[in-house]
Amino acid sequence: MVIVYTESEEGTFKKIALEAVSYAKGIADILGTTVTAVSINGASGDDLGNYGASKVLEITDSALKNFNAEAFADVISQAAKKEEASVVVLTSSANSKFMAPLIAVNLEAGYVANVTQLPDSTAPFQVKHSVFTNKAFSTTEITTETKVLGLAKNAFGVKESAVAAVSEIFVPELNPHIFDMKLVSVDKAMDKVTIADAEIVVSAGRGMKGPENWGMIEELADILGAATACSKPVSDLGWRPHGEHVGQTGKPVASNLYIAIGISGAIQHLAGINSSKIKVVINSDPEAPFFKAADYGIVGDAFEVIPQLNQKLKAFKMQNA
Amino acid sequence: MKILVCISHVPDTTSKINFTDGDTKFDTNGVQFVINPNDEFGLTRAMWFKEKQAAVVHVASVGGPETEPTLRKALAIGADEAIRVNAVATDGFSVAKQLANVIKDGGYDLIIAGRESIDYNGGMVPGMIAKLTGSNFVNTCISLEVTGNEATAIREIDGGKETLSTSLPLVIGGQKGLVEESDLRIPNMRGIMQARSKPLTVREPIVLSAATKALCFEKPEPKGAVKLVTNVDDLIDLLHTEAKVI
Numbered sequence A: 001m002v003i004v005y006t007e008s009e010e011g012t013f014k015k016i017a018l019e020a021v022s023y024a025k026g027i028a029d030i031l032g033t034t035v036t037a038v039s040i041n042g043a044s045g046d047d048l049g050n051y052g053a054s055k056v057l058e059i060t061d062s063a064l065k066n067f068n069a070e071a072f073a074d075v076i077s078q079a080a081k082k083e084e085a086s087v088v089v090l091t092s093s094a095n096s097k098f099m100a101p102l103i104a105v106n107l108e109a110g111y112v113a114n115v116t117q118l119p120d121s122t123a124p125f126q127v128k129h130s131v132f133t134n135k136a137f138s139t140t141e142i143t144t145e146t147k148v149l150g151l152a153k154n155a156f157g158v159k160e161s162a163v164a165a166v167s168e169i170f171v172p173e174l175n176p177h178i179f180d181m182k183l184v185s186v187d188k189a190m191d192k193v194t195i196a197d198a199e200i201v202v203s204a205g206r207g208m209k210g211p212e213n214w215g216m217i218e219e220l221a222d223i224l225g226a227a228t229a230c231s232k233p234v235s236d237l238g239w240r241p242h243g244e245h246v247g248q249t250g251k252p253v254a255s256n257l258y259i260a261i262g263i264s265g266a267i268q269h270l271a272g273i274n275s276s277k278i279k280v281v282i283n284s285d286p287e288a289p290f291f292k293a294a295d296y297g298i299v300g301d302a303f304e305v306i307p308q309l310n311q312k313l314k315a316f317k318m319q320n321a
Numbered sequence B: 001m002k003i004l005v006c007i008s009h010v011p012d013t014t015s016k017i018n019f020t021d022g023d024t025k026f027d028t029n030g031v032q033f034v035i036n037p038n039d040e041f042g043l044t045r046a047m048w049f050k051e052k053q054a055a056v057v058h059v060a061s062v063g064g065p066e067t068e069p070t071l072r073k074a075l076a077i078g079a080d081e082a083i084r085v086n087a088v089a090t091d092g093f094s095v096a097k098q099l100a101n102v103i104k105d106g107g108y109d110l111i112i113a114g115r116e117s118i119d120y121n122g123g124m125v126p127g128m129i130a131k132l133t134g135s136n137f138v139n140t141c142i143s144l145e146v147t148g149n150e151a152t153a154i155r156e157i158d159g160g161k162e163t164l165s166t167s168l169p170l171v172i173g174g175q176k177g178l179v180e181e182s183d184l185r186i187p188n189m190r191g192i193m194q195a196r197s198k199p200l201t202v203r204e205p206i207v208l209s210a211a212t213k214a215l216c217f218e219k220p221e222p223k224g225a226v227k228l229v230t231n232v233d234d235l236i237d238l239l240h241t242e243a244k245v246i
């Protein structure tokens, strides 16, 4: 059995959850088994069959209303034991990365993060994953009976399959220890696309000269339905919030499109955005190292290019709406 | 309060990544090793606890003798004692078990590790240590206060942050934000001199079997040349018709 944890937000499964189910189905096919999804206070599981889940374990418990890594890890581990899972599939969300090592200890399972494709072999179990912040890949063998995999975002894609999913209510046992961790407050901009979920990320660097010039960056992001991001010095200078800093010491970006404006392309920055599919660079210096890592580029002054781009993109969006 | 900072010894962020021995080993030729940046933020926060709350700070690393200069650097920054577990760190689960063993013997209240090592990006050692030692755990931690036995931590979530209250013993997976960039310390001459006489204990590892083993490495395909355009209309057209991303 392959177990997959499916995260939802506001009553719908996240895209990364559907990608994880698709991936789990891929492994299950190789192993000749089926996929069981675990949904904790989540969306109704019926449509998970469309991505390959045969069973959905639904957990509804007010004690699990807020994410609690230890509690969620215990629930998923119990589900894995009940289903006799040989593989547990998680995503690369902050919550998944928080829980994965706890699940690995619970199940005495080897864990590999940032997995980029289906296993090359399942006996022995060998799987490829990115290392050195996407500067390389490693093929790693997991030697334990149970395996925990963290799927890299956007690496596998959402794939449809037609399986009938049956839902089953699952009542886990909660360890009182979990109440040693209390959520005091959450500070999250609900109306903004997050870097983790975004298909498109618009990022700007020190070339923007100052925080007062971010209006055109925000506008570009708005038009594209994109998340905004920045280089490290920009967040160190306080021009943008720390949560927007991407790169080796910041957040990783694995979007379909990454637009870098006034960013030189230092190795530490590139490390974090390498796994984005298409990279566009707008920089006034033709020698900026970022051009070497880009798919498309414009050599030009952001203060001229971006307003034009915004205007033309608005027209494009109107036409293609 | 007794603090253990777990230090992973990693290639400097500017290192060229290459492999040797038929792509089975990281090529350390010409590579400079440093304290993992996420651990450096944590170590700096530990120094704050030492200075403001009289905490005792130990540092530990699982690795061969080559990691000792990195531990000495941590001592020069101000840690009181260092421990090296004499084992090759190739499997995160094993590293976590070695460190959990050090923690059980040392009776630490707070264990500060990094969100991930920037080399193999395992992101597993802190969580595993927490589970193995029965401690509370906060990952992607960007702020930490401790009063008596109680701790308040802020962690980064996708799209924001949340504040958690918990108790010791506690393990954190720390990262940038834990201290200001400008608070990071470069060891001074006095610190370096003092570090020479601080204890650096070498412990032999417990016998374990690994959960994972890296077989081989490869680098991404080299990138094709950038397509430069001179106007935004061409760019929009290419993104729409060729790249199909808008």
Ligand SMILES: Cc1cc2nc3c(=O)[nH]c(=O)nc-3n(C[C@H](O)[C@H](O)[C@H](O)COP(=O)(O)OP(=O)(O)OC[C@H]3O[C@@H](n4cnc5c(N)ncnc54)[C@H](O)[C@@H]3O)c2cc1C
Pocket (backbone or CB within 6 Å): A204, A205, A206, A207, A208, A230, A231, A232, A233, A234, A245, A246, A247, A248, A249, A250, A261, A262, A263, A264, A265, A266, A267, A268, A269, A272, A282, A283, A284, A285, A288, A300, A301, A302, A303, B013, B037
């Ligand atoms: C240990 C360590 C970790 C690091 N981690 C990270 C990380 O995670 N993320 C990260 O981003 N950095 C990181 N850095 C910093 C990194 O080395 C660079 O200093 C940083 O990425 C540079 O940011 P920038 O490109 O915004 O600024 P700059 O290097 O100053 O580049 C600004 C660019 O803007 C261009 N420009 C100027 N004016 C205009 C204009 N009008 N129109 C268009 N373009 C213009 C310039 O040509 C230049 O290329 C790290 C550094 C270290 C030492």
Ligand SMILES: Nc1ncnc2c1ncn2[C@@H]1O[C@H](COP(=O)(O)O)[C@@H](O)[C@H]1O
Pocket (backbone or CB within 6 Å): B005, B006, B007, B008, B009, B036, B038, B039, B060, B061, B062, B063, B089, B092, B095, B112, B113, B114, B115, B116, B117, B118, B120, B121, B122, B123, B124, B125, B126
């Ligand atoms: N060999 C090691 N010795 C000591 N601490 C380590 C070691 N490897 C990892 N850690 C700690 O665990 C954190 C996360 O590492 P990782 O799980 O390898 O990504 C690091 O930032 C360190 O704090």
